[in-house]
Amino acid sequence: MREAPPLGRVSRLLAPLVFGLLVLAAWEMLVRAYAVPVYILPGPLLIGQTLWTDGPSLLQSLWVTLRIAFAALAVAIALGLGLAILMSRSRWIEASLLPYAVVLQVTPIVAIAPLIIIWADDVFLSLLICAWIVAFFPIVSNTTLGLHSADRGLQDLFRLYGATGSQTLCFLQLPTALPYFLAGLRISGGLALIGAVVAEFVAGTGGSETGLAFRILEAGYRLQIPRMFAALVLLSLAGIAIYAALDRLSHLILRRWHESALPRER
């Protein structure tokens, strides 16, 4: 069987763009043809218009949500790395702690968010904790796997030259774990945003500063469906931007040596 020839750079960008535009055009045409009321399904043109008019106020809310997501991601990186390193130092610590990290991971965030919101008296803090819980696990589990994945031969080499535990950690285990960590980070970036949004949904009102999730709820209550869609579009764009930025970062860090970042030779 012959494999299809790989797509060029331009085609790879153009193909999804053209497809997306076609879908949007069909959407617009159907909405007009059947005269669907705006409070059920607005057309993409109207959504675009709303995005333009309501953009500034929505962006402000997006920034509130993003701040929570970024803070949660930062805490997830710090604690995740710390915990992974701690667990790699001793099988006992790993055996004792890892199950709880898993518990944290499998508990649906919507189920515990109300509790956290009650316990933490600061809204920002409670939302941050919720987003952190969601973003934490991929970093811990990936980094832990990476720290254990050092090449056998290199382990022998380090032993042969009498490397101390911390030398082995810094010069062998951490560099080995870097690609794993970055893969986890890419997942966690998107999850932190989702976590922040979910927590805002549960919290309902965001106090003085309201995030994008609350804007979506609000628009829903008032049947401002175009505005709701506009907020959703912003949210997706933010998610895509976070993923793309982390993907780029990972590529830049690994490009000199890691298989994942090497150009495919043909």
Add this chain to the structure above:
Amino acid sequence: MSPPLLTLTGTGKTFANGVEALASIDLTVRQGEFVALLGASGCGKSTLLRIVAGLTEPTSGSAKWSRPLETKSGRLGFVFQDPTLMPWASVADNVYLPLRLAGMNRAQAEPRIAEVLAAVDLTEFAAAFPRELSGGMRMRVSIARALVTQPDILLLDEPFAALDEPTRFRLNEDLRKLWRARGLTVIFVTHSVFESVFLAQRVIVMKRRPGRIASEIAIPLPDERDAALRTSADFGAACRAVSDTLAKATEAEAA
């Protein structure tokens, strides 16, 4: 004759899964000797070398050095079967590793790194990453790394097995020169009769199941060995002797 440096007495190794890799090895290596361990794959050569380097413990008998083994202070160098380089580090950083682990700072290490890279002909590639090098070049980096601590004992585990013949021949000659210039003690594992004869003063022929020493053969060739030797009658005769011994050892194994 120089004093014994390494003494193995009744050394054996049975792995946890029940595989008896080595059985009662008796072997003495003297200061300044060049010894080759020759045998088919699976006869326990790597295991023997790992025991000698202290990377694994024998399950019976003993392996004793006549003086404490100090990798850090540069006594022992080990070249693995694979280049075993850190993919995230440049050639120079890979070579620097043993010195770094010994606590030497980069500025102090720099002249030594430059010296060994020059010795293996890789000076221009100091900043390259392992993936940018050919297999032969990677192996030379690995050798440079073993030399950077200025060891006087060198253990090599089939270091050139994966290389093309011209490269292997050149590295063989370089190793001989190095051994003579520095007065090293070398234990060299190989499965090639020609390589063992060209390099060593003494060839230890091993056989399998369990790994044992079949016999030892002294190689009656001059210390000065170059490319011309490979086609000489003396070299051919020595190879035939070792080859016959190896064949007999393999036969005995099958019986």
